[in-house]
Amino acid sequence: MERPRILIVGGGFAGLECARRLERKLAPSEAEISLVTPFSYQLYLPLLPHVAAGVLTPQSVAVSLRRSMRRTHIVPGGAIGVDPRSKVCVVRKITDEVTAERYDYLVLAPGSVTRTFDIPGLTDYARGMKTLAEATYIRDHVISQLDLASASVDTREMESRLQFVVVGGGYAGTETAACLQRLTTAAIRRYPRLDPRLIKWHLIDIAPKLMPELGEKLGQQALSILRGRGVEVSLGVSVAEVGAESVKFTDGRTLPCRTLIWTAGVAASPLIGTLDAETVRGRIAVTAEMRVPQFEGVFALGDAAAVPDLALGDGAVCPPTAQHAARQGRAVADNLVAALHKQPLEPYYHKDLGLVVDLGGKDAVSKPAGIELHGLPAQLVARSYHMMAMRTNVAKFRVGANWLLNATAGDDFVRTGFLARQPARLQDFEYTDVYLTRDQVREHAQALLAKG
Template sequence: MPSPRVVIIGGGHVGLTLALRLQKKLDAGEARVTVIDTQPHMTYQPFLPEAAAGSLEPRHVVVPLREALKRCEVLTAQVSTIDHARRCLTVTLGDGKVEQLGYDILVPVPGSISRALPIPGLAEEGVGFKTIGEAIYLRNHVLSRLDIAASTEDERLRRRLLTFLFIGGGYAGIEALAELQSMARYAIRSYPQLSEHDMRWVLVEAMGRIMPEVSPPMGEYTRQQLEDLGIEVKLNTTANSLVDGRVELSDGDVFDADTIVWTAGVKPHPMLEDSDLPRDAKGRLECTTRLQVKGTDNVFSAGDCAAVQDLTSSDPEALTSPSAQHAVRQAKLLADNIIAQLRGEPLQEYRHKHAGSVAGLGLFRGAAEVYGIKLKGLPAWLLHRAYHLMKMPTASRKARILGDWLLELPFHRQVVALGELHDPRAEFVKAANTRGLPKPRGTTAAG
């Protein structure tokens, strides 16, 4: 009799943590584990700001799935449909071939994507901050703005080039903004034509406070820290238009910006829309406290795309927050519950009180609130690094990241833009076309 097949859709933080635990705890031949993702690696998103700022080598914040999951089958493919009634997935493989894939136990954990709003110009001018590609692009883009600004005498163009707008005051936006601004302040020292005061960094947040994940006093402390760094923080403000980089805000402020970063929330992966699994009003899979999708006994989920009741809250309607802290802990319990189900043992409920939050605010600056204890400045920054280093999967990546940090002590950040990474064939195409230009009329092949 063939072993039961466990299919995990998504190789992100939840998917990788789950698969690592399954391959460690399952007996040989007890189950066949398949991980499906469009990317061959997992990106540890809390380290994206440091990768963008040059503190970490981008390759070190991703974990190759095949390298980590030796006992699992890894498919680089796109799941387009979940037909749970038939226990079947529609999968498009890397070569374009479409196949039907069966399963005994299904774990859809595709995570989330940026939640964009219908703001004019956002799709054309904005960039998100959820992938390693976006982080590298923003690093190159910000540094290239300094290069161009230093070489132009057009004051209006210079102001536009050196204006950086971030929309969204949650953790992702705050850390990305703080790290990139820290990098730019260091890099601009190499441009005698420019100074820190030429740059304008603006954070726009629709709510009346930033970082809702922490207490109001810590959120206010973080706002003050950003403003001390010269960052404008606009609360209770929204963007009305971003057409052609012309920023129009709800507070009446109008200016030009050549860099617009969108970090205003996420939504469940749209792949879940084409399934027959129950979802809530926000598109998340409705799950029990045992992390089973409601109405099923062999479909589980966790992380950003799962709506799970928070048993530590007095409010019966409260759900666990979409944080990395819950995602990792849910993934571990999820692995244990899948193993328990395979072995006919009882499943456990997920119960974890949020321990707190840590955030990096640029080099040597941070804010943290853990179990009610508030830390600021250097201690918070060190705790931020230590916590995420501990949570980074695999010893290999931990060692590489620690090595990057240690090298940063005697040496400075590398602040060079490699914009050609985004169009590596441009120079070759130009060179190839120089021999293929149309010849003037009247010439011959020999002439």
């Protein structure tokens, strides 16, 4: 009898945890497990601002999938469409070859992409903070602005190169602004021709408060830390227009600026749009057991799914956080095992354990189990949490060693020239333009299946 095929789409927190748990709970003879992912690593997203700031090397936050899993088959590519009626996932391999992966059970954990709006110039000139390539690019770009400003004799050019704007007052935006501001503050000492007062960081958000999830006290603490460092925080403000050398805000201000980092939220992977399934604010609607009710054998979780938050109730859905994604991955694995063994499925329930926000150096705010912390105690909690969340001992060692090296030896502020002469559009980094329409998915699925 042929083993049932379990196909997991996405190698992030949700997908990796699902695969690892399936390996532990199922014997090799019980199921064939495959994972579709374009990269051979799980990206530890919460530490991307540290990569952008040079505190951590890119490899430190790229946790090897092959170290984490033993027998899961990795398909090196990205899912670009799903035909649940034929039980086929269409995959574009990293060679651009399009293939079909059949499944008996499908786990959709494709994650999210940077959410954008119809703002003139945004998709052409904004940079994201969602992928390892984007974080690496941003570090190079920021240092190159210092280099070019130092070499310029044009005051207007210098001003535009030394003003940096981060949009989004959530965790990603706040940590990105904090970490990169520390980078430029340290780097400016190596540029004797530049006046440190010319470097200006701006953090803007349309919301009236910075990180409201932290609560009034810690949110104000984070705001005070940033403003104390010289970061100009503007709340209740958004971007009206972006140009190659300027940014216009909705309050009428226009800043000379060549660096706009966009972290204003996320949207579910466009893969979800290839299924004819019900959605909730763009995320695929699932039951409390994380089943997609319209299709047999299909589960969805993580950032791409609207998973009911039973701990909050009142129709709430789980926020798109790493904490929920990892636990949902394990819960879906348990439900897959139950389905294979003809047992009842269990609903997902998880009460949030708290929040950590690393602002670089000794600065942090944390709220573990409802306890409000700031300063060094909060930093110890934040970094301990990240270390524990790493899936391999090698990754833990790299991160710890990098933190220690940066704290004791500092940074050399080297730019590698990564994509220095290439466009840096969001779609180029996040591949948001490769997905098929529903009709194309069906055509590809049938054609590829016909070939065997």
